[in-house]
Amino acid sequence: MNPDQPDPTVQDVADWWSTAVSRIAPNVIELRGRPVQELIGSISFAGVIWLMLRGDTATPGQERLLEAALVSAVDHGPHAPSIAVARMAATCGIGLNNAVATGVNLLGDAHGGAGEQCMTLLAEVRDRAAGTDVDTAAATVVREWRTRSKYLPGFGHRFHSVDPRRDPLLGLVEQAVADGVVDGAYLRAAQAVERVLAAGRARPVPINIDGCTAVVYGELGYPPPLARGLFVLSRSVGILAHAWEETGQGRRNKGPIPPSILPTHLGDA
Known part of the structure; x- marks a missing residue:
């Protein structure tokens, strides 16, 4: 014990973990002030996500939008690194929870972060449009972003000419x-960026799933970092499903390519 510091009290310890998210006491579980027994069977999982993150209850329209975005990003097959690595991990003798965590840990800036980045882009367009028309604002923001990177988050897709999730979500x-x-401010910003990207092109560059969910989460008032968190929640379902399927296929130490195919050898350094 440091003699120069007072002994901590029970209240000091309780305050150390102070939270408004939940209250747990003997025979009591409250989520944002709502008894859990009142929530069970009366609220959807999307509604609970809203409650836990926002502290209030979503309207039916808000809940419907949030649920649609969560459903849309659940899975994109083993082409997605987070799915592939979870399937490999499931064959390595670790638990299912570890396989899921392995997949989630791949959801970084390049794979899983585009929704957050696109929200930031669209917010810039929205803010610029307050002083001019939205198309001019979009052209300016796109030009500025392209001076930093040729990649524009939330638009275009390597597999889909038009992402099949675009039209239902928008x-x-x-x-x-x-x-x-x-x-509708985020929606108008996204549509304006689409028009800017389509100008002078034979094939348009439509908004993809990251951009669509960015529109939804932006319209619902979530800050950009939570767009990535919500994507992680959504994609975890697909990661779990693929990891579980892999555990039933009997493979051991599954690598990224079949064992009959050898990697190209580049020779001595």
Whole structure:
């Protein structure tokens, strides 16, 4: 014990872990002030996510949008590194929870971070549009972003000429705007960027799943870092499903390529 510091009290220790997220006491579990027994069977999982992150209850329209975004990003097959590595991990003698954690740990800036980045881009367009029209704002922001990187997060896809998740998600946002659930600023910014990218091109560069979910999460008022967190929640479902499937296929020490194919040898350094 350091003689120069007072002894901690029970209150000091309790305050150390102070939280508004939950309250746990004997025979009591409250989530954001709501008894868990009142939530069980009366609220969806998407609704609980909203409650835990926001501290209040989503309206039906908000909950519908959030759930749609979560469903849309659940899986993109073993082409996705997070899925592939989880399947490999599942064959290495570790637990299912470790396999899922292995996949989640690959969701970084390059794989899993584009939604957060796109939200930042769209927020810039939205803010610039306050002083000019949205198309001019989008052109300016796109030009500035391309001076830093040729990659524009949230637009284009290496597999899909048009991401099959684009129209359903943006259609739901358009309906939410018409219903007064959201104001549409992120949607208008995304559509303006699409128009900028399509100008002078034979093939457009449409918004992809990262951009669509960025629109949804932006319209719902989430800050950009939570866009990545919500993507992680969504993709964890696909990671779990693939890891579980792999455990039933009997393979051991599955590598990234079949054992019959040898990597190209580059020779002595």
